[in-house]
Amino acid sequence: MTTEVLIDEAAEQAAFGAIIEADSRIxxxxxxxxxYRKTLxxxxxxxxxxxxxxxxxxxxxISRAPSxxxxxxxxxxxxxxxGHGLYLYSAxxxxxxxxxxxxxxxxxxxxxYSSIFxxxxxxxxxxxxxxxxxxxxxxxxxxxxxxxxxxxxxxxxVRVCKxxxxxxxxxxxxxxxxxxxxxxxxxMAQDAVNRWYWPSLMMxxxxxxxxxxxAQSMAWKIKRFSNDDLRQRFIGMLVPQAEVLGVTLxxxxxxxxxxxxxxxxxxxxxxxxxxxxxxxxxxxxxxIRNRRNAHDDGAWVREAAAEYARKQNEKAVAA
Ligand SMILES: [Fe+2]
Ligand SMILES: [Fe+2]
Numbered sequence: 001m002t003t004e005v006l007i008d009e010a011a012e013q014a015a016f017g018a019i020i021e022a023d024s025r026i027x028x029x030x031x032x033x034x035x036y037r038k039t040l041x042x043x044x045x046x047x048x049x050x051x052x053x054x055x056x057x058x059x060x061x062i063s064r065a066p067s068x069x070x071x072x073x074x075x076x077x078x079x080x081x082x083g084h085g086l087y088l089y090s091a092x093x094x095x096x097x098x099x100x101x102x103x104x105x106x107x108x109x110x111x112x113y114s115s116i117f118x119x120x121x122x123x124x125x126x127x128x129x130x131x132x133x134x135x136x137x138x139x140x141x142x143x144x145x146x147x148x149x150x151x152x153x154x155x156x157x158v159r160v161c162k163x164x165x166x167x168x169x170x171x172x173x174x175x176x177x178x179x180x181x182x183x184x185x186x187x188m189a190q191d192a193v194n195r196w197y198w199p200s201l202m203m204x205x206x207x208x209x210x211x212x213x214x215a216q217s218m219a220w221k222i223k224r225f226s227n228d229d230l231r232q233r234f235i236g237m238l239v240p241q242a243e244v245l246g247v248t249l250x251x252x253x254x255x256x257x258x259x260x261x262x263x264x265x266x267x268x269x270x271x272x273x274x275x276x277x278x279x280x281x282x283x284x285x286x287x288i289r290n291r292r293n294a295h296d297d298g299a300w301v302r303e304a305a306a307e308y309a310r311k312q313n314e315k316a317v318a319a
Pocket of ligand 2: 081138163167
């Protein structure tokens with residue numbers, strides 16, 4: 001390596017550091033450290049996969065939603081998640097990975113996505129619990145990402161977050177309606193909250209002392225708050241809402257600790273989290289199988305689009 005190249009790289013590194021320091025944004029054409037690029041590709045593509053796989057547990061209920069209104073709302077919500085996946089795949093593409101590569105990683109089971117989507121949705125109340133708890137946790141995680149140092153990611157998150165707050169309210173409203181219904185409906189709502197509560201707390205990732213990459217992500221201003229801080233913030237949001245709903249959060253230890261100024265909770269079952277993440281959750285195999293089948297079924301659409309583009313190009317050249 002020549003001295004000139006070394007000086008250039010040092011200058012680039014300094015310029016990058018200054019942008020981060022100033023809370024400004026890194027854009028696709030800017031120089032960035034290879035590790036920053038790699039971290040973003042991993043995080044944004046995992047996020048995109050989560051949105052796409054996340055369509056399945058709710059898609060399961062579109063044909064069985066209890067009224068036309070509920071069906072229209074649920075369809076719009078699931079469609080929003082597809083849109084979130086697409087903004088995020090586009091943001092990841094600006095870092096130099098192709099959509100095809102990301103799709104391949106997902107359907108071959110090499111990519112990760114949020115472990116929450118590997119749980120089943122046996123009842124209608126699950127649609128309420130997912131909106132309230134899963135989209136609620138997503139909001140807590142994603143609002144700070146609107147200020148992520150990488151421009152395309154932060155900007156995509158702004159729109160995503162607006163839609164997530166609609167998702168959360170629709171889930172809350174489903175649960176509220178059930179809680180005002182018959183004893184069987186109330187029981188169904190409580191049962192769904194019991195099943196989704198702990199997995200939703202796991203959505204913030206492992207505890208801070210077991211989250212080795214967090215410090216670097218925070219230094220790069222991709223991540224703004226630690227996993228445990230976000231989890232605390234989420235619990236603080238849930239407690240008053242649970243009271244309005246009349247549901248019980250399934251943790252007998254849950255209480256505000258005035259001295260520590262934080263929520264005291266029971267121990268989270270991290271073994272379950274790691275099992276599901278490793279592909280051994282109740283629905284992992286089915287989720288990937290469905291995604292692979294959908295990809296195969298869509299081959300003709302991709303071929304037709306490519307052929308159309310080729311013909312248009314031919315015409316343009318001829319003209
Ligand atoms: Fe989403
Ligand atoms: Fe959502």
